[in-house]
Amino acid sequence: MSQAPSNEGGKTTLPEIKGYRLLRVLGTGGMSTVYLGDQISLSRQVAIKVMLPEALADEVSRRRFENEARTIARLEHPHIVGIYEVGRTRDGLPYYSMPHLSRGHLGQRIVDGDGKLMDPMRVREILRALLSALGYAHARGTIHRDVKAENVLFDEAERPLLADFGIALRRGFGTRVTTAGLAVGSTAYMAPEQARGEEVDHRTDLYAVGVLAWEMLNGELPYNAGDAVSMAVMHVKDPIPRLPSHLRHWQRFIDHALAKTPGKRYRDTAHMLEALDRVSQRSVTREMLAVPALRQRAAKLRHMPMVAWLGMVLVIAAGTGVYLRNRSGEPSFYRVPQTSASTTTSADDARSSLPAPYAQPGQSIVSDPSDALLRAAPASEAERWVALAGRQIRERHLTSPKLDNAFDSLLAAQKSDATYLGLAAATDTLIAALADDSVRLINAGNDAPAREQIKSAQRLSERMPAGNDKAMTELRKDVAQALMARLDSAAAAFDHASAVRTMAGAKSFGLSRADLARLGARARGIPQAGETLEAIAGDMLLVRNGDTVFAAARQPVSRDEYARFATATGRKEALCRERGSLLRIVSPRSWKSPGFAQSANQPVVCVSWSDAEAYARWLSQRDGRHYRLPQAREAGLLPSRNSGKRIAEWNNDCSGDCSKRISSGVSWRLASGGARALDAERGYDDIGIRLVSDLPHAVTKR
Numbered sequence: 001m002s003q004a005p006s007n008e009g010g011k012t013t014l015p016e017i018k019g020y021r022l023l024r025v026l027g028t029g030g031m032s033t034v035y036l037g038d039q040i041s042l043s044r045q046v047a048i049k050v051m052l053p054e055a056l057a058d059e060v061s062r063r064r065f066e067n068e069a070r071t072i073a074r075l076e077h078p079h080i081v082g083i084y085e086v087g088r089t090r091d092g093l094p095y096y097s098m099p100h101l102s103r104g105h106l107g108q109r110i111v112d113g114d115g116k117l118m119d120p121m122r123v124r125e126i127l128r129a130l131l132s133a134l135g136y137a138h139a140r141g142t143i144h145r146d147v148k149a150e151n152v153l154f155d156e157a158e159r160p161l162l163a164d165f166g167i168a169l170r171r172g173f174g175t176r177v178t179t180a181g182l183a184v185g186s187t188a189y190m191a192p193e194q195a196r197g198e199e200v201d202h203r204t205d206l207y208a209v210g211v212l213a214w215e216m217l218n219g220e221l222p223y224n225a226g227d228a229v230s231m232a233v234m235h236v237k238d239p240i241p242r243l244p245s246h247l248r249h250w251q252r253f254i255d256h257a258l259a260k261t262p263g264k265r266y267r268d269t270a271h272m273l274e275a276l277d278r279v280s281q282r283s284v285t286r287e288m289l290a291v292p293a294l295r296q297r298a299a300k301l302r303h304m305p306m307v308a309w310l311g312m313v314l315v316i317a318a319g320t321g322v323y324l325r326n327r328s329g330e331p332s333f334y335r336v337p338q339t340s341a342s343t344t345t346s347a348d349d350a351r352s353s354l355p356a357p358y359a360q361p362g363q364s365i366v367s368d369p370s371d372a373l374l375r376a377a378p379a380s381e382a383e384r385w386v387a388l389a390g391r392q393i394r395e396r397h398l399t400s401p402k403l404d405n406a407f408d409s410l411l412a413a414q415k416s417d418a419t420y421l422g423l424a425a426a427t428d429t430l431i432a433a434l435a436d437d438s439v440r441l442i443n444a445g446n447d448a449p450a451r452e453q454i455k456s457a458q459r460l461s462e463r464m465p466a467g468n469d470k471a472m473t474e475l476r477k478d479v480a481q482a483l484m485a486r487l488d489s490a491a492a493a494f495d496h497a498s499a500v501r502t503m504a505g506a507k508s509f510g511l512s513r514a515d516l517a518r519l520g521a522r523a524r525g526i527p528q529a530g531e532t533l534e535a536i537a538g539d540m541l542l543v544r545n546g547d548t549v550f551a552a553a554r555q556p557v558s559r560d561e562y563a564r565f566a567t568a569t570g571r572k573e574a575l576c577r578e579r580g581s582l583l584r585i586v587s588p589r590s591w592k593s594p595g596f597a598q599s600a601n602q603p604v605v606c607v608s609w610s611d612a613e614a615y616a617r618w619l620s621q622r623d624g625r626h627y628r629l630p631q632a633r634e635a636g637l638l639p640s641r642n643s644g645k646r647i648a649e650w651n652n653d654c655s656g657d658c659s660k661r662i663s664s665g666v667s668w669r670l671a672s673g674g675a676r677a678l679d680a681e682r683g684y685d686d687i688g689i690r691l692v693s694d695l696p697h698a699v700t701k702r
Contacts, residue, residue: 015050016090020097022048031061036100039084046084050095062094069096071142071165079133081153081163101161106212107149111219123216126152126160127276130209133162135269138202138421141383145200147208148189149215187228187235188221192260195232202421203262206272210257210265217247222258236260249280268421382420385413389426393433399456406430407456411463418465427464428471431457435475442482447505454479454509480515487522494542494549494695499523530639533695540693543637550692552630552638556603556649557615557689562591563600565615576606576683594685596645603647606683609661612650616691627691628652632675635664638690648676649690663687 014022014035022037026047032055035048055061073083084097106126110118130152137144144165151164187195191207194200214222222241223234240258243251253275259265266272389409392398399407410430413423434457441450454475461472483506490498503523506516527533529544533551540551565571576589589595591606598605607615609629616627629652630638638649648665655662655677666673667686678684 015093015095017048017050017087017095018090019085020046020048028052031055031065037097039097045100046097047100048095048097050089051093053091053093056093065094068165069094072096072098074140075137075142075165077133077136079129079159079161080137081161099155101153101155101163103154103156103158105150105154106152106160106216109154110149110216115219117219118216120217123213124276124279126216127209127213128273129160130162130212131269131273131276134202134205134209135273137162138205138269139425140422141420143200143202144205144208145194146186146189147205147212148186149212152212187231188223190232190235191262192236193262195235201262201419202268203265206257206266206269207259209272210254213250213257214241214243214254217243217250253279382413382417382423385409385416386420386422386426389413389430393430396433396437398430398433398437399453406433407460410460414463414465423464427460431461431471431475435478438475439478439482442479442486450479451505451508458510476509476511476515479509480511480519483509483511483519484522487519487526491522491526494527494544496523496526496528499526541639542695543634543639543692545637548634548637549695550630550634551695552634552692553690554639555641555690556647557691558601559591559598559604560600562604562607562615562689565618566591569614569618571611571614574606574608574611574681574683576685589683589685591683596685602644603641603688605647605685605688607687607689608683609650609678609680611683612689615689619691625693627693630690630692632662632664634692638692647686647688648673649688654680 014024016022017037019040020037021040022035024036026034026036028034030052032049032051035050037046037048038044039046051062051065055065069083069086072081073086076082081098081101084099086094086096089095130147134144134147142165144162146164147162151162153161153163155161189208189211191200191204194204194207211222223231223238225231225234240255243254256264256266256275257272266275386409389406392404392406392409397405399405407430410423410427413420413426417423434453438450438453438457441447441453457472457475461469483502486502487499490496490502500523503520506519511519527542529542531542532554533540533542540553543550543552566573573590573592576591576594589606591604591611594606612629616629620627629650632651632653635649635651646666646668648663648667648670651662651664653662653675654660659680660677661680663676663678663684664674669686670676678687
């Protein structure tokens, strides 16, 4: 915008806006005037853009103004100039207020007062900021179409902000810019398809960013001409210029950004950011270029035969002729190709038909915009479906109820506009929500509905043209982690049967072979009832009955095992008789001599409950594991002996005041079995010791 002239009285009449005090004119254009003002309620300076009275009567200008305001209002990003308020002045003129950015625009910084160019690191920072802003806008269906140095402003923190969305295009609403096929934008930054008035997409903005990159690195535009038409011709037909030697590490980046056809440019802002990060941080010097390989090539050229040299000259001459013939042709690039072969446009006709805005290169061009383009920032049909899906996701209506769920809404969005840039992000969001739902259901043991949610996510991903591989990978990762957590819980409870059921369901969740292999290994590591738990309890077996889980010795304690304990501790032998007897005084019994022959590996008998308890404590200290006598409820679950004299076993329950302890089981003395309350300090020739052990959580067998 240029500085506004004063009126006849030497003063400019400032509009009146409730809540603001306007101070002065910052600039004016053909459609609006920008004022510096104070927002009274917040005591801050703002810029206020007010439509000119004569523009209000012009439907094109009015809609363009509304388009700009509503488009910016949709885009809340740290590198996009935002809007504070929209309204009308006291005279009924539309206005909107925005931050006052007093640090100028990028065009004023490309070359400083001493002729010094921008620091390449600062160039990178600005490009990253612009690509971030454009990526945000593109994802919401907005194409800027007028990215240029004058539209990159700086705030007090020196952050670059993208401004002027006056000719921004909403996807799905008139991608051709004029009814006549003429271009809209700034010719200095205009992509070839934009100059020709063809359909444009987000890659048009990426081309303009490429022009900005060249301009910041070189201090000048890549194409320069005396008028707008000639400059547009250069963008369409001239080869991509070469960077000077010290900037050649940027050439690959520039070549992709300034490709003549959109298909050869970067796919999107993320792709362009990746390429920017790959640009080397150091300059290419003359010394780096003067490598031996280049010298060898030069030597080969000097020794080429004369016939070969002549052939090269003829090829170059032919190529030059083709290029000059193409340059001399009609610049039909500047109009949308006509369906009728009879409609052609000469260069003079094109120039004479251009309106005044084409007078200067780099100047913004708006020529008879179409009605569809200038709707006030309309939302495409796909965007409406995506917005609806966003609400449904927040309300957790993911795949139900019927006719009001995010899954169906996104399929409708894909059907209405499969190229809508916001569709991929919305799909990722829904897949993430389905993953959360699936995990929650798996944790609750509801595998069937979880499986349906996973299938819905897979179907959605397959229907989307862009693909959502990363989101589906994350979903499978989350599902695998939930199943692994369930297996960990099964391992903590030594519930092998539950692990088997989990694995049977996991195979229908669409997991990868690697995930299924890891889950299978975890499930197989959970011991079953009756298996040996050598890793945690020596030669003990897993005993499980409902919620009762423990490890039990395979056999009662042998005479040999008890002898090691008695020798190590010097424990005295307990009296071994059921009642007083003169015979036992004359011929006492003990674990060493129970009154019948025993081998070293047969169960020790004639040991008291106190002996058994002392043995358990000693063995626990020796092995570093916790052993104890079984409870009465556990005694009936102990594995039976394979052979030998039948004996009962001490357990940890007591009777009355606990001066008597309980023995359980059938013995050679008591065939009926059952529990007996006996003297805890006396041994009995039909009672031995069997130990059990409590199990730690999450144990895997070895």
